[in-house]
Amino acid sequence: MIGPFLLLHEKDTILVARATVAQGTKIDLEQGPVDLPQAIPLAHKIARHDILSGTKILKYGMPIGIATADIPAGAHVHVHNMRSAYTPTHMLQDADGVSSGVSK
Amino acid sequence: MTNSAPLSGYLRADGRKGIRNTILVAYLVECAHFVASKIVAGFDGEDVQLIGFPGCYPNEYAAQMMEKLCTHPNVGGVLFVSLGCESFDKVRVSDAVSASGRPVKTLVIQKAGGTAGTVDLGRTWVRDVMAEVMAVERVPMAMDELIIGTICGGSDGTSGISGNPAAGKAFDLLVAQGAACIFEETGELIGCEDIMAERAVTPELGQLLRESVHKAERYYATLGYGSFAAGNAAGGLSTIEEKSLGAYVKSGDSQISGILKPGDVPPTGGLYLMDVVPDGDVRFGFPNISDNAEIVEMIASGAHVTLFVTGRGSVVGSAISPVIKICANPDTYRALAGDMDVNAGAIIEGLKTIDDIGQEIHDLVVSVSNGAQSKSEALGHREFILTYKTFEPAGPACLPAAG
Numbered sequence: 001m002i003g004p005f006l007l008l009h010e011k012d013t014i015l016v017a018r019a020t021v022a023q024g025t026k027i028d029l030e031q032g033p034v035d036l037p038q039a040i041p042l043a044h045k046i047a048r049h050d051i052l053s054g055t056k057i058l059k060y061g062m063p064i065g066i067a068t069a070d071i072p073a074g075a076h077v078h079v080h081n082m083r084s085a086y087t088p089t090h091m092l093q094d095a096d097g098v099s100s101g102v103s104k
Numbered sequence: 105m106t107n108s109a110p111l112s113g114y115l116r117a118d119g120r121k122g123i124r125n126t127i128l129v130a131y132l133v134e135c136a137h138f139v140a141s142k143i144v145a146g147f148d149g150e151d152v153q154l155i156g157f158p159g160c161y162p163n164e165y166a167a168q169m170m171e172k173l174c175t176h177p178n179v180g181g182v183l184f185v186s187l188g189c190e191s192f193d194k195v196r197v198s199d200a201v202s203a204s205g206r207p208v209k210t211l212v213i214q215k216a217g218g219t220a221g222t223v224d225l226g227r228t229w230v231r232d233v234m235a236e237v238m239a240v241e242r243v244p245m246a247m248d249e250l251i252i253g254t255i256c257g258g259s260d261g262t263s264g265i266s267g268n269p270a271a272g273k274a275f276d277l278l279v280a281q282g283a284a285c286i287f288e289e290t291g292e293l294i295g296c297e298d299i300m301a302e303r304a305v306t307p308e309l310g311q312l313l314r315e316s317v318h319k320a321e322r323y324y325a326t327l328g329y330g331s332f333a334a335g336n337a338a339g340g341l342s343t344i345e346e347k348s349l350g351a352y353v354k355s356g357d358s359q360i361s362g363i364l365k366p367g368d369v370p371p372t373g374g375l376y377l378m379d380v381v382p383d384g385d386v387r388f389g390f391p392n393i394s395d396n397a398e399i400v401e402m403i404a405s406g407a408h409v410t411l412f413v414t415g416r417g418s419v420v421g422s423a424i425s426p427v428i429k430i431c432a433n434p435d436t437y438r439a440l441a442g443d444m445d446v447n448a449g450a451i452i453e454g455l456k457t458i459d460d461i462g463q464e465i466h467d468l469v470v471s472v473s474n475g476a477q478s479k480s481e482a483l484g485h486r487e488f489i490l491t492y493k494t495f496e497p498a499g500p501a502c503l504p505a506a507g
Contacts, residue, residue, distance in 0.1 A: 008265070016261060016340075018452055020435075042435055042452075043261025043415070044340035060264070062295070064346035077342070084343035086294050086321060087330035091337040101338065 003027050005046065009061035014045040014077050016059075027074060034074030041097035045077040057082055111473050113245035114177065117205030121245045122177035123408045123473045124151065126424060127230055127237055129183045130174065131156035132197075133190035139219055140185040143226035152230055153423045155488045162191040165366070165382075165493040171200040172367045172404040173490075174208075178424050180237035181207040183226055188214035207233040245473075248282025248373050252469060253402030253410040254354050255288060257395035260339020260415030260433055264350020266451040266461070267413035267432025272356035273462025274411065275375065278469065279358040284370035286402050287355040288378040290320035291331035291391060295345035296352040300377075303360045308501040312363055313377060320381040320391070327390060335416045339433075354413060363502040365495050366401035371506040378402060379498075388492040396420055396487045399427065409472055411465060419443045421485025426478045428468055430461075445479050 005015035005027065021040045026033055031049050040046055045059070051071040056063040065082045075081075079095050094101030113121030129152060131140035137156055144154045155173060157166050174182045174197065182201050186194050194210050201208040209229045216222040254271050256263055275285045293300060297317035304310035324330050330344035341347045361374030370376050380401055381391045392398045399410050399422045410427045412418065417436040421427045431437040434449025441447075446465055450456040472478050500506070 006265070016265065041340065042433065043265070045261070045342070059346060060349050062299075062345075062349050064295075064349065065343040078340070079337055079342050082342050084330070084345060086344050087324055087328075087332070089337055089343055090329055090332055090334055092334040095334070095337040097338050097340055101334075 002029070007048070008059060011058050011061045013048050013051055013058045015048050017042055017044050017046070029073050031073055036074060038076055039098065040076060044097050047071045047073050047075050047077050049073045051077070111245035111247070111250070111470070112242050113249065114180065114240045115243045116177050118175075120177040120406070121243065121249055122179070123475070124178040124425070125180040125237060125240060126178055127152045127181045127183070127234065128174060128179055128424070129154055129185060129226065129230070130170065132184055132186045132192040132194055133160050134158035135160075135187040135190065136185045136213055139213055139222050139226075142219070142223045143183065143185065143230065146223075146227040147230065150234075153486050155423050155490070157192060157490050159492060160190045162193070163492045165495055166490055167193060167197065168367050169400070169404050169490055170197050173400070173424060174201045175204040175206070176403060176406065176424055178408065179206065180240055181233050183229055184208070184210040185222065185226065186210060186212045188212045207236055246282070247278070250278070250283040250469070250473060251286065251370060251406040251408055252278055252283055253286045253399070253405075253407035254413070255395060255398050255402070255410065256351050256354060256413040257420075258414040258416035258418040259336055259341065259347055259350065261341055262339075262433040262449065262452055263413055263415040264353060265432070266458070267415065267430045267448040268350055268354035269458045270446075270448045270451065270461035270465060271354040271411050271413050271430055273458055274465035274469065275354070275356035276358055277462060277466045279356070279373065279375050282373040284373050284376065284406075285358075286364060286370065286376045286378050286405060286407060288402070289331065289380045289392060289398055290316045290377070291324055291381060292344070292348050292351040293317050294321050294330070295348045300352065300355075300360065303358075305359050305361055306501070306504050309360065309362065309504060312502055313360065316363060316377065316379045316381070319383075323381050323386055323391060326386045331392070339416050361505055363498060364405050365498045367404040368498055368503075369406040371503055374505065378405065382493045383496040384494055387494055391493070393491060394489060396422060396489045397491065400488060400490055409469055411469075413448070417443070419480065419485065420487045421478070421480030421483070423486045423488040426472055426481040427485070428465065428472060428478045429480055430465060443479055443483070
């Protein structure tokens with residue numbers, strides 16, 4: 001466990017939030033401390049260390065997709081910077097996990 | 105016979121035992137849906153439930169599913185409601201129910217006085233057979249006579265960490281007691297085929313497990329979407345393979361004894377994969393258009409109870425067999441506690457272990473099998489959906505124990 005984040009498998013390139021974590025929270029990652037650049041909702045992922053575009057992202061020790069951009073350590077890893085190796089991910093306006101997905 | 109925890113069941117003529125004793129009212133085309141629902145509405149608080157098939161065109165899968173559902177051990181009697189001109193073979197399905205020793209009746213709206221006349225006749229028939237249905241003998245039932253299904257719906261990033269591993273632990277406990285446990289669905293095992301194949305009881309079955317997932321991959325690729333809803337992304341899941349790896353763990357650690365197609369009853373205890381993706385060319389649209397379609401398919405294969413793991417927060421139950429709701433997400437549990445049977449989110453908060461929750465789920469399966477109502481059941485949820493599909497029969501290598 002790394003603060004409010006879970007490391008599910010030693011090979012993983014991401015960490016999973018155990019609760020919603022506030023923006024600015026200091027997280028001690030292996031390559032040094034980072035201040036979270038944005039709030040991370042419960043069960044969303046951050047980069048455990050710098051991830052290069054085009055490389056596999058590992059969770060449970062298994063590939064869950066491919067980075068579509070360089071992702072710095074501590075950044076949110078999600079549909080905006082990774083893709084499936086199988087079928088495209090369908091999403092709506094609430095994919096960030098923060099907005100409620102209804103019109104104001 | 106292994107560990108025989110003291111259950112009691114309703115003994116049916118085929119030797120199977122039910123944990124409920126339900127009278128079904130089944131419409132055979134959407135045009136008869138309203139009339140059937142009016143009949144059911146006359147029995148508030150009694151165990152009379154609505155199921156049906158909406159289509160006017162014939163479909164062998166739907167015909168077989170309807171037969172299996174209407175002869176499920178939880179069912180005590182069946183009233184069919186037909187408009188009269190639809191293609192569903194009502195004689196065949198009625199004969200199958202009659203041969204199973206259950207009271208059965210078919211009302212044809214066009215010949216029974218329309219809406220009002222059919223509702224009156226239907227309610228009278230149900231009332232008249234209720235005493236006969238209730239008189240079915242209750243007998244001791246062992247754990248190895250239980251069939252349990254599991255699905256996940258409204259999954260999020262917590263599902264694979266708490267709820268699904270705990271359901272998998274419960275499955276390990278149930279399989280060890282001789283129960284038959286069914287997991288699905290192949291569209292949500294994409295990326296897991298190789299690790300799953302290693303758990304097969306025979307190498308031939310392992311290869312068929314791989315092929316079933318490859319079939320799902322082709323099917324969904326043609327449709328253009330994975331088995332992935334927008335809410336999965338909002339809940340932190342980024343791709344179908346991430347969702348799949350989380351879903352896979354609800355199968356637990358037991359060896360995999362076989363592959364079932366919807367409606368195939370497990371020949372022995374053990375762990376089974378249900379292949380829910382149709383065979384052949386892509387026809388009739390998505391394999392499972394919503395969670396209840398999968399629940400109904402496992403019930404058709406004899407499931408007495410379904411374990412439903414949710415992260416975002418599904419509230420559904422099911423007709424015929426009760427649903428036990430396992431909430432993986434602690435925030436969702438707090439928001440929807442009235443709908444949830446088990447708070448697996450306590451694992452994420454460090455308050456309980458996966459083993460604790462696995463045991464809690466197992467114990468709940470026993471108490472619900474003995475008549476305690478699950479939350480969705482007590483709230484009155486009786487969702488049901490059956491649509492068009494096409495399957496080839498499973499080959500002998502799918503069920504090594506049956507040979």
